Amino acid sequence: MTASDAPTTNPIISLNDVSLTLSSGAGPVRIIRHVSLDILPGETVGIVGPSGSGKSSLMSLMTGLEQVTSGDLIVDGLSLPGCDEDRLAKHRLDRIGIVMQAFHLIPTMTALENVAVPLELAGIKDAFERAERELDAVGLGHRIEHYPAQLSGGEQQRVALARAIAPEPAMLFGDEPTGNLDGNTGHAIIDLIFELQRKRSSTLILVTHDPSLADRCDRVISMSDGEIVDDTGNTASVQIADETAERTS
């Protein structure tokens, strides 16, 4: 089942004939070519493809980190083309959580402070109390005052996950979230991501090389050379997504 066959629920992410071309020293590089795609609220989507296929770039477009060269892109009601950097940052703050392969924790801040950053940016008064709860939720309640350099890779990714979900975003994006972790730790993180997604009914989009990880998603989008070459999903999972969409709409 593809997005176009989904029940009549408003998509939370909608791409229409989106392209991305970047300039480089060697000339323009076409990264994304004429991609159209709808993602429903509550859906879990795996984006797979070889290196350079454009999957991370697609995520960058959907999170407002990159602007489309052409086409329409609406995320949670906001048309991203034309928005300035600050508007996009605000949109991410309000609606989007991102977990990255390299964790990207701020080295001068403790685990607690790292998790509190988006809450503080949002002006939430009890930012540190909430951050502490989120760290508890990812099993790091005992490491809150440790700096990133004092944490293992798995722990750092848990902190990054706690930071991403702390503002309770409607959409959670993961860009190879287990890429820097060993197998067991990676599986534990993925379990945690799916558990949190289920509890909070958020939309989850995972960019990954790992077919087994993608298989856990409702829907798998395969990319090659900047284009979607396959878009499949399992019926049972889509059913759950539909129910979630009805609850949240």
Next chain:
Amino acid sequence: MISRRSAIPVWFRFALRELRGGLSGFKIFMGCLILGVMALASIGSLTRAIEQGLADQGQIILGGDIEVSKFQIPITPEEDAWLSTLGDLATSSRLRTMARTPDGSGTLVELRAVDQLYPLYGELVTTPSQDNAALFDKRGDHYGTAISPLLADNMELAVGDKLRLGTIEFEIRALIDSEPDKANQGFELGPSVMIREAALAETGLVTVGSLINHVRKIRIANPLQVDAVRAQIREEYPTAGWRVRTHKTSAAGLRRFIDRMGEFLVLVGLTALVVGGLGVGNAVTGYMDRKTKTIATLKILGAEGGTVFKVYFAQIMIIGVLSIIIGLIAGMWLPAVLAEFLPDTLPVSPTQGIYPDALGLAALYGLLITIAFTAWPLGKARDLPAVHLFRSIVSPGSKAPRLAYQILILAAVFTVVALAIGLSGNAGLSAAFLAATIVSLGLLWATARCIQYVAKKLPRQKNPLIRMAIANLHRPGAATTSVVVSLGLGLTLFASLALIQGNLDERLEGEVSGQAPAFFFVDIQGSDLTDFKDTVGGIEGVSDLRLVPNLRGKVKSLNGVPAQDWETTGSRWVLSGDRGLTYSDDLPASNQIVEGDWWPKGYSGPPQISMGAEVARDLGLSIGDTLVITVLGVDLEVTIRSFREINWGSMGFNFVIMFDPNTLRDAPHTWMATLKAEGDAERVAHNTITRTFDTVTAIRMKEVLERVNVMLEQVSVAISATAIVAIFAGVLVLAGAIAAGFRQRLYESVILKVVGAVKSQILRAYLLEYLLLGVITATIALGLGALAGWAVVEKQMNITFTLLPGPMVTVVAISLGITILFGLASSLKALSATPNSVLRSE
């Protein structure tokens, strides 16, 4: 924990957390800022401390609350009687004359005759310590005298010996350790000698027309009323021709000098701060590069660009303020250090203390320079796309920061310039200096970029070491621009100052051996004129005797307007006191008529004068205008007949105002003379003339020029010391730029070793690179320094400019020494690493 308090703005909380990373990346930043602010704080504090010292010791320096003086014409007993009603009245006289030993050898001295009340304030310290009466009163046949230890040394005199002044002998009773009012005396040509005022009359040195300054010092009951008393004097004796000064305006020349010197040193110090600013900018650029991931992360998490800017601006400002505070603390101690360890370098004892205005200004300059040099990289960070965390194929580009940040930079620069010019007593000089600095910065930067462009376009060299050295000049992240601009600006300043000073020295030395006369003789009595000519004519090896009549007079009014009310565009000094006057049938050889004409020989009409053209222009005078000039108490109404261009560099007698001979020929006056003498004739002429004519004072040109030279050297030491701070700042910037490229150098050297290069080969390549950099920097600095030096020497001082090898070699040596030393130190460290240890960590 402060950094978690929600009451504090989020950007400030983040800034505080970021500072936990420590200051290790900010050593150069802090060093540059501390150095620049320290220089400015030192200069400002020292200037203020001396000014305060002058203010606090005003009564001692003046020697009273009020000083009334008159040149040549004695103050009458009636005037004295009236002045004594104002308070305690001390009488003294000052003149230059010859002091002679009993065997007849003589030397020029500054003679001061004082009464029993001297000094009204402060203490005359002598060895042995004696009171006024014991020092100067007549005992037996001799009055006493106290002399400078310098004179005692020069003439091999001791306490108890005799010293001849004019026609009588004095007994040396003590050596002067300190004169309380020394700073008020101005430029002195000889060592001090003090005698009793009553004795002066017996020396035969006081005749009509003698160049004596008659001085009265008054101690009033209430010093706070000094302005009122001064006004009272002016009101009572409006036309007496007195110069009246109060303790608030004592040592006016010294005050002006301190002000001007302070202002100039601030400009030089500002240059050091600008050079440091380049280091500050480089350090912040490097820091922001290292923070790219954190900035992108913050943006991904929803931080707006403005928040990111504030986070890093706050950090930089915190570190900047910390550096400024350290610089201020280090700088404010300079007056105390100089007073303690080098007391003789200061004209008056500085008043120790903290001077908030001087420190505040230094801090403000430091803050503005920090903003000017950091707003660019900070502004660029504001717009750093968050996607940088994911993507590196996009060309980085060099997008300028938003207009607001560019305006911020311009505002900071404008404020620095406005402050420097606005607070200066010589706005033109300040503006020219700053303009030269900004133009030099631009030229250095443009040249550095040109060098990089040329290095890039050069044909590929066959020798790989040369190829590597040239490639290192233009590779991304090369230190070329930083080194050329920062070290180059400091060296440009140093080169220009060294060339200016060198040319002045050359000129002074050239005058001694060249066109300048060997002696000036003053106070030649009219009655001695024929004998004087005959005596000089009889000395072998003496030539070019020139005699001019000498009088003093004061311009009282111009075209009916009192001199003090006359509006001028300059040359106010001509109207503000006594001026030397002369008369002549012939136009002096070093003068040229530029308007009007010279009076005919034997002119016998109404009084006429010829004026210096430049002064006349400043005063706005025209041919035919009338002046009233008071000469020996007589008001003479004169008409301007001509204007002359005067060659002041001719080192002979030159007068702004020259009279026709008919008007002044019969007025009582003395004569002055110059002559040339070579070799032993100089000594013979000196001894013969001073022994023959008791009242004639001989001023040896060589000694005058040496004294001028000593003064210039003292000034030059202060300026050079500040310029060296600029070079130090440049060295810091260079060290920072080299340190920033260390990692790349380390990797490069390891790879070269891996492919088979030996240490000495790599070292030679680096040596060549730094040699090129040093030579290029020195060449540009010399070019710009020579241009600035030429502009000052030729255009401002009207002296022929010469490119002197000494300063040029020094600049090249400094440039090469610094670049090679720091470059090779870094390279040797890189070369000492083993390939394995480096490659494993990559």
